[in-house]
Amino acid sequence: MTFQSHANLNHSAKLCQRVQQPRQQRMRLPAGRRSPGGSIGSSPTKGCPRPETQAPRKAETHAPNPSLPSTLKSTEVQVDVPTMGWMWQVGSNATASGSQAASASPRHMPSAVSTVANLYEDRIKAKKSLGQNFLTDDGVLQDIVVAAGVGPGDLVLEVGPGTGNLTKHLLAAGAHVTAVEKDDTLYGRLQDEYRNVPELSLVHGDALKVGLEEVIRGMLMQERQAAPPCAHPPAETCVAVAELATGPTSAATPDPEPSTSAAAVTPSRPNSTSGSRPGKAAAASNGDGGGSGGGGGGGRSRKVKVVANLPYNITKDLLLLLLPLGDLISDLHIMIQHEAAVRLTERTPGGPEWRAANIRTLFYSRPRYRFRISRVKYDPVPGVDGALVTFSLLPPGARPAVPSERAFHALVVKAFSERRKKMRNSLQPLHSSNQVEAALAGCGLNVDARAQDLTLEQFVTLSCHLHQQTVAEGMGLLRHPRQPEELDQDMGRGWDEA
Numbered sequence: 152m153t154f155q156s157h158a159n160l161n162h163s164a165k166l167c168q169r170v171q172q173p174r175q176q177r178m179r180l181p182a183g184r185r186s187p188g189g190s191i192g193s194s195p196t197k198g199c200p201r202p203e204t205q206a207p208r209k210a211e212t213h214a215p216n217p218s219l220p221s222t223l224k225s226t227e228v229q230v231d232v233p234t235m236g237w238m239w240q241v242g243s244n245a246t247a248s249g250s251q252a253a254s255a256s257p258r259h260m261p262s263a264v265s266t267v268a269n270l271y272e273d274r275i276k277a278k279k280s281l282g283q284n285f286l287t288d289d290g291v292l293q294d295i296v297v298a299a300g301v302g303p304g305d306l307v308l309e310v311g312p313g314t315g316n317l318t319k320h321l322l323a324a325g326a327h328v329t330a331v332e333k334d335d336t337l338y339g340r341l342q343d344e345y346r347n348v349p350e351l352s353l354v355h356g357d358a359l360k361v362g363l364e365e366v367i368r369g370m371l372m373q374e375r376q377a378a379p380p381c382a383h384p385p386a387e388t389c390v391a392v393a394e395l396a397t398g399p400t401s402a403a404t405p406d407p408e409p410s411t412s413a414a415a416v417t418p419s420r421p422n423s424t425s426g427s428r429p430g431k432a433a434a435a436s437n438g439d440g441g442g443s444g445g446g447g448g449g450g451r452s453r454k455v456k457v458v459a460n461l462p463y464n465i466t467k468d469l470l471l472l473l474l475p476l477g478d479l480i481s482d483l484h485i486m487i488q489h490e491a492a493v494r495l496t497e498r499t500p501g502g503p504e505w506r507a508a509n510i511r512t513l514f515y516s517r518p519r520y521r522f523r524i525s526r527v528k529y530d531p532v533p534g535v536d537g538a539l540v541t542f543s544l545l546p547p548g549a550r551p552a553v554p555s556e557r558a559f560h561a562l563v564v565k566a567f568s569e570r571r572k573k574m575r576n577s578l579q580p581l582h583s584s585n586q587v588e589a590a591l592a593g594c595g596l597n598v599d600a601r602a603q604d605l606t607l608e609q610f611v612t613l614s615c616h617l618h619q620q621t622v623a624e625g626m627g628l629l630r631h632p633r634q635p636e637e638l639d640q641d642m643g644r645g646w647d648e649a
């Protein structure tokens with residue numbers, strides 16, 4: 152992963168900055184007036200190091216939405232821009248001339264459809280392997296931002312900004328956005344477009360590998376350093392600042408899985424000396440949890456929102472990663488396949504769609520299906536409709552109390568692994584059939600129950616009963632429920648392995 156610190160642009164990149172025509176200006180031109188030599192990889196930029204300027208291999212790319220050219224006439228949309236001033240205000244760019252600034256309207260942003268068209272004009276094709284189906288409807292993008300409740304000063308993590316179309320709407324709502332993009336080319340373009348936008352930090356890398364938890368901690372630490380703690384923060388949207396650098400101290404998460412990321416990431420921004428956020432913030436990596444200027448560990452800071460039009464192939468892994476971060480994230484608002492969204496927001500057991508993922512989702516959050524997004528709103532057009540789903544994350548203390556979260560989820564996954572089997576069979580070899588029957592009976596459940604019959608609460612009770620049994624057996628309080636032959640087999644296995 153590389154983190155885009157605009158202030159840390161290397162020397163050659165700075166040279167590029169001087170010779171390139173600012174992308175902002177090119178994006179404002181109507182499509183018909185664009186210079187054929189205006190692509191990133193051509194003319195004035197020759198010789199400057201840029202990531203991946205050639206088009207990707209054909210097999211990896213989607214066919215563009217054929218309806219796109221006909222909609223290109225509308226190249227701008229009117230957006231209410233908060234007091235920060237809009238990024239397309241060319242005058243804010245030190246390399247832009249005064250006359251350019253005067254002619255640019257800060258209240259306009261390029262339309263989503265024209266941004267995608269610009270990609271194609273620059274011979275950049277959407278990559279299937281990265282799930283690149285770009286939203287091209289500013290109305291939908293605006294609806295997402297409104298549904299996510301994004302407002303001025305909110306901290307938003309966006310995964311897969313791609314064209315920046317959703318990013319623009321988030322920024323227009325006044326959010327401070329940190330966006331993680333894996334694609335080299337799109338990351339490079341965003342880097343160019345937003346280099347003078349202190350409200351956006353870009354992270355280059357795979358969202359599943361960059362260490363998102365540390366990225367989020369960095370966002371919160373930076374926020375903490377920039378401003379004093381809010382006087383009356385709503386409890387559900389706050390996190391104890393002392394926990395930011397060190398992780399949660401609550402005993403409610405008995406077995407937090409260790410973070411795999413290498414280092415905390417702390418955004419730094421250009422030209423932000425007088426802005427609401429600092430240019431540099433190193434405390435996240437030096438462990439200064441209290442914040443040198445922020446008044447000690449008693450203060451509280453806000454939590455982060457996650458808003459993303461996700462590539463469908465990373466939805467599951469990203470949810471596994473983010474759902475347990477209810478101490479840092481208030482809510483996730485993500486676009487996923489419509490059918491998957493319906494399944495994931497199911498709350499009642501019994502149906503064939505009731506899965507381990509439902510139990511896990513409800514354990515960590517309150518999911519809500521928000522609205523369907525027609526496939527024709529994307530380019531290239533995917534084979535399925537999308538949907539916006541909101542997950543309101545539960546802070547660790549509000550989750551169901553289980554002896555071990557890891558053991559609980561292992562139990563649920565095992566129970567659903569053979570859905571047609573009764574749990575006294577599917578849970579073997581984690582637990583013997585006798586153990587499972589005893590535990591089910593102890594919970595007041597049918598001993599023939601299958602996984603799809605149980606609610607989250609019933610799984611929680613079952614896991615507690617099984618845990619108590621295991622502890623009691625360990626202390627010799629219960630007769631071992633396994634049959635003598637099974638024990639003999641275990642013993643034999645042990646000897647063989649030795």
Ligand SMILES: C[S@@+](CC[C@H](N)C(=O)[O-])C[C@H]1O[C@@H](n2cnc3c(N)ncnc32)[C@H](O)[C@@H]1O
Nearest residue numbers: 281284285286311312313333334357358460462
């Ligand atoms: C569905 S597109 C969304 C683009 C844009 N946000 C929009 O709404 O039009 C998904 C984006 O995620 C990026 N992406 C794919 N896999 C990723 C990963 N593992 N980590 C970060 N970004 C990823 C793609 O390059 C692409 O830009």
